[in-house]
Amino acid sequence: MQITGAVLEEVGRTSPFAESRPLAVGRLDLAAPEAGEVLVRIEAAGVCHSDLSVVDGNRARPVPMLLGHEAAGRVELLGPGVTDLRVGQRVVMTFLPRCGECAGCATAGRIPCGPGSASNSSGELLGGGRRLSRDGTPVHHHLGVSAFATHAVVDTRSVVVVDDDVPPAVAAVLGCAVLTGGGALLNAAPPEAGQDVMVIGLGGVGMAALLTAVALGTGAVVAVDAVAAKREQALELGAVQALSPDELAASGTTADVVVEAAGTVRAFEAAVAATAPGGRTVTVGLPHPDARASISPLALVAQAKTVIGSYLGSAVPSRDIPVLAQWWRDGRLPVEALVSARIGLDDVNHAMDELAAGRAVRQVIEL
Incomplete structure (x- = not known):
């Protein structure tokens, strides 16, 4: 299927990014989900400093890459063998999938997943390979998510289900900002x-x-x-x-x-x-x-x-996101206060300038 997304063309373009435009919003091809994967229609995606770190070269990643790793959306299609998710469910994307079998996964969140870290570094999904392309040329995934787009194909180990009462912007921010910052105090110290x-x-x-x-x-x-x-x-x-x-x-x-x-x-x-x-x-x-x-x-x-x-708040997303969502539901965690701006996908380069200048807390792209 064809989707619209924001692709980082090259690393290290000079700011202001609204003028140099390192991220190009355009059409891409997205392959169908393979075994253990799902197609998600993105509803909201947060713009994080980790995205800026790829744009400005502080974090080495392969390009071209469809950026975005903090998001929420609806499951639209199940890949072969997926039985633990349903079409229509709202899911939170998490940027470090856990295989559940490696030495890191045996530490209850303290150490990152080895295979998940390796696939993130190579721009692939946890199950291997890429599902994105443009004019026949593969496009790398960002941290197993690539959320600055209308749709994403992700491994099921990169998503956590939340109830429909959690709004898309809140659900998105739970997956990175809240999991990382909150998890530091819930899990690490x-x-x-x-x-x-x-x-x-x-x-x-x-x-x-x-x-x-x-x-x-x-x-x-x-x-x-x-x-x-x-x-x-x-x-x-x-x-x-x-x-x-x-x-x-x-x-x-x-x-x-x-x-x-x-x-x-x-x-x-x-x-x-x-x-x-x-x-x-x-x-x-x-x-x-x-x-x-x-x-x-x-x-x-x-x-x-x-x-x-503490990486990703020393969290196990499937364990911690439901707890944080319940805290939001109970009024203990006003996550909405983190959203400093709601923007469109075409504003993504300007959003990087806002981050670089320290003016933004969390800008959320609404799709």
Whole structure:
């Protein structure tokens, strides 16, 4: 079938992206789902910093690639052998499929799936190969999803069913921003009663971590970001204090659990410094692979600090997304607050500029 999607033509075009237009919106061919796969009609797709990282070259991916990895949609066609899904169900897409059989999958989310990571790196689906092409030339999948399009063929291990009462934009954001930011506190470094939480970097993932910290209610929640509007929003969402990075450094404020969600060396170093003695730093940001940070090993030892790396919130999507959806349903997790703009597919290059400038929390493409 023919679909419309946003394909990254080449990596590293200069900003503003609205002018250089690295993403070309046009027609592609999408093959039918194979065994263990489904065809999904995309309803909403979030624009994440991980998408920008492919556009600007911080994350190496093969091109041409149909971008987008945070989305929700309706199942339209089942591939051979698929019996655990039904046509018409709303599903959340997740960007790291889990095979369920490798050593990583045996860690209950702590370590990523090996085959899933390998297929993501090669631009293929978990079952192998590509279902996208353009003028006879294969187009790579982005993290097993390729959601900046009207339709996607995905492995069933890349989707989780949610009930119809979860709106498409909320469902989409659950699959990456909330799973990553919230999962950091639910799975990687759960705060104990009385413990304060600090979140550094208030993009979609960081703001989701803040919402989760407020929902857990173990102690005070402190927010840190360079953008004043994001600090103001954090206070509205339940943070008791919102600081700029310079204010954090000058104040000496600390917390028992510090979530680093900015994906920069400076943010990581600040997070470790702001971790209270005996506390935990959980880092979920994705800086450039060549980035290197400087921290004091002595401080880690003498102050008994722990640094934890957490990919996709150390989550098992099939386990955690239903929990997060129920929290939304119960009013504990106002996920709608993360959606800073609703845009069309043709606006995707401008959306990358908004991300790069730090103005956006989560822009959602409605299809």
